[in-house]
Amino acid sequence: MYTISESPTRGRAIESVEDALRAEILSGTIEPGERLGEMALANRFSVSRGPVRAALSNLADAGIVMLVPNSGARVRQITRADAGALYQVREALESAAARHAAERATRQDVSELDALLSEHGRSVAAHPEGAYLQGDSDRDFHLVLVRLSGNPIIRRVLAEQLYPQLALLRTQHRSITGRGLAALDEHKRIAAAIRDGDGEIAEILMRRHIANSWASLSTQLDSHRADVRAQSKA
Incomplete structure (x- = not known):
């Protein structure tokens, strides 16, 4: 306290x-x-x-x-509709951030990104059935890409408004499982596009990554809601 x-x-x-x-x-x-x-x-x-x-x-x-x-x-209690809206904004902004990061990243940036994903790989391998926990902002793949994008408006909106709401969503739904191995593989593909300086591919891959994340989350939210309704009728 x-x-x-x-x-x-x-x-x-x-x-x-x-x-x-x-x-x-x-x-x-x-x-x-x-x-x-x-x-x-x-x-x-x-x-x-x-x-x-x-x-x-x-x-x-x-x-x-x-x-x-x-x-x-x-x-605040974040509803399923709220979550869907958050992910729509996240998809738009993070895909743009990935494109800008690919266009701006230096060799040093790419090297640090590869090292970060190697670290994440060891963490996911140790807990393959668990969530993909990335640590603080310096160790979070998405926040690192937002920083590399060089766009202060995207960074402010995501870091100060959207990410706190996503954190609250995760707190309110602790039973929701992550996509550890799948998410890590998607991160690696995005990092490869950034390494190649291919902003268009980086943007597409990030958009797919966020869409996959939402598909997994929404399915679990719907299942949880159905379980609650069933329990209330029992």
Whole structure:
């Protein structure tokens, strides 16, 4: 549990509250739909309500908190329709990022990308039935490609808005399994196109990769929803 014991400037207070709440929401410590009361949070973090209100507004902009009129803030519950919309945007932006990365990547970039995928390969081989866990932003294949794209707008939209929502989606559906081996193979094909400097192929392969990811996820979401309905009728 995060606490804030110091009395920082307003900007630092907002950042501290925001970081703490983000971590707890994305870890599932604060559950979907749970109310985030300003007064309770202000007391907990020993700050005024102003920084709390600003932090909640920032988290709402990131798509992981909902500000409900006359009710306050709550942790967002991401529906199947929400997930589908997120993946549509992800497919468009990440395929463009892959194309730009192929056009801009240096030999050093390609070498580092190959080393990253080798590292991922060892991780997936150790847990072939598990999810494809990539670690922090420096070790995440998609974030690395977004950085290599050199497009600050794509990077900002994905890193600050779309990826937090995808992280919340994964938190809310912990039973969803990954596509470890298949996803790794798709990543390698994309990396090969980037190595060849072929932006068109990199874009196509990334589009297919995201589409495959959504097909797997949507099937599992539908199956989970059917199981819930069956249990409710039992």
